[in-house]
Amino acid sequence: xxxxxxxxxxxxxxxxxxxxxxxxxxxxxxxxxxxxxxxxxxxxxxxxxxxxxxxxxxxxxxxxxxxxxxxxxxxxxxxxxxxxxxxxxxxxxxxxxxxxxxxxxxxxxxxxxxxxxxxxxxxxxxxxxxxxxxxxxxxxxxxxxxxxxxxxxxxxxxxxxxxxxxxxxxxxxxxxxxxxxxxxxxxxxxxxxxxxxxxxxxxxxxxxxxxxxxxxxxxxxxxxxxxxxxxxxxxxxxxxxxxxxxxxxxxxxxxxxxxxxxxxxxxxxxxxxxxxxxxxxxxxxxxxxxxxxxxxxxxxxx
Ligand SMILES: NC(=O)c1ccc[n+]([C@@H]2O[C@H](COP(=O)([O-])OP(=O)(O)OC[C@H]3O[C@@H](n4cnc5c(N)ncnc54)[C@H](OP(=O)(O)O)[C@@H]3O)[C@@H](O)[C@H]2O)c1
Numbered sequence: 001x002x003x004x005x006x007x008x009x010x011x012x013x014x015x016x017x018x019x020x021x022x023x024x025x026x027x028x029x030x031x032x033x034x035x036x037x038x039x040x041x042x043x044x045x046x047x048x049x050x051x052x053x054x055x056x057x058x059x060x061x062x063x064x065x066x067x068x069x070x071x072x073x074x075x076x077x078x079x080x081x082x083x084x085x086x087x088x089x090x091x092x093x094x095x096x097x098x099x100x101x102x103x104x105x106x107x108x109x110x111x112x113x114x115x116x117x118x119x120x121x122x123x124x125x126x127x128x129x130x131x132x133x134x135x136x137x138x139x140x141x142x143x144x145x146x147x148x149x150x151x152x153x154x155x156x157x158x159x160x161x162x163x164x165x166x167x168x169x170x171x172x173x174x175x176x177x178x179x180x181x182x183x184x185x186x187x188x189x190x191x192x193x194x195x196x197x198x199x200x201x202x203x204x205x206x207x208x209x210x211x212x213x214x215x216x217x218x219x220x221x222x223x224x225x226x227x228x229x230x231x232x233x234x235x236x237x238x239x240x241x242x243x244x245x246x247x248x249x250x251x252x253x254x255x256x257x258x259x260x261x262x263x264x265x266x267x268x269x270x271x272x273x274x275x276x277x278x279x280x281x282x283x284x285x286x287x288x289x290x291x292x293x294x295x296x297x298x299x300x301x302x
Pocket of ligand 1: 020021022023024025026027045046047050070071072073098099100122149150151152193194195196197198199200201202204
């Protein structure tokens with residue numbers, strides 16, 4: 001690796017990058033951007049069909065990238081994919097971007113164990129498993145980068161999205177520890193915390209809120225669907241997130257944390273500084289959840 005004048009890494013070194021969740025949204029925009037900037041990109045997607053589609057999208061822009069089939073929630077698939085990546089790169093990738101994620105929205109009393117477990121598998125355990133499988137190669141090289149894509153909601157727990165916030169909060173904690181544990185091996189570890197960006201994620205959250213089973217009973221469902229729907233109409237495309245991910249890979253000394261988007265940059269400090277009663281009040285209002293129980297009529301009333 002050589003350092004260019006503007007504090008950017010470049011030149012003749014290994015620039016191989018594995019990006020998970022490359023079939024859509026932030027992942028697709030990121031792999032295209034990285035391919036354009038000369039990285040040796042491997043986009044991880046869940047099926048061969050999605051792999052072909054990604055290669056075609058890249059080729060239509062005159063870009064070249066490789067793909068691997070990977071389901072981050074399946075340990076066997078992760079192992080196989082990382083063996084394949086090791087063959088493709090002749091010793092392992094220089095960088096990993098753990099971008100695959102799912103929303104898992106719903107009131108905590110309604111989310112079943114298997115749904116919660118799956119959210120943790122995809123958003124947390126899968127990401128850390130990929131790190132663990134990639135790290136021996138990075139150690140051998142004495143260099144590497146890991147970029148974990150969390151969320152502003154990883155620092156701002158959001159009602160009706162509790163499991164999502166919890167999984168991203170845990171990812172943030174583990175990324176922090178990994179950054180310190182791997183520094184001596186020349187591996188830089190970054191966290192990217194996007195606010196809301198226009199991808200399929202918000203639509204998937206709305207579907208979760210429709211499928212949760214109690215959609216008719218609980219006030220939070222209708223209001224949260226309306227909130228996510230209106231946010232979805234107003235948010236920008238995911239290019240700023242791809243730009244931040246590229247910075248994590250290009251900067252000589254990348255920052256530990258990149259919070260992307262005005263909403264996240266405002267919400268995160270506001271949540272930290274505001275007294276709990278105020279932040280609770282905002283969340284109650286935004287999620288349409290009453291702050292107090294409605295008093296049931298007493299026997300004999302009326
Ligand atoms: N968009 C936002 O507003 C926002 C905000 C904060 C954080 N984020 C984070 O950004 C990341 C990317 O999300 P996005 O917004 O681009 O959403 P998206 O368009 O829904 O993309 C999610 C990606 O993850 C993949 N994925 C889901 N389950 C997987 C599994 N088990 N194994 C491998 N890949 C899997 C999906 O693949 P399939 O196509 O096969 O389903 C898809 O490529 C996520 O980690 C998300 O939490 C997004």
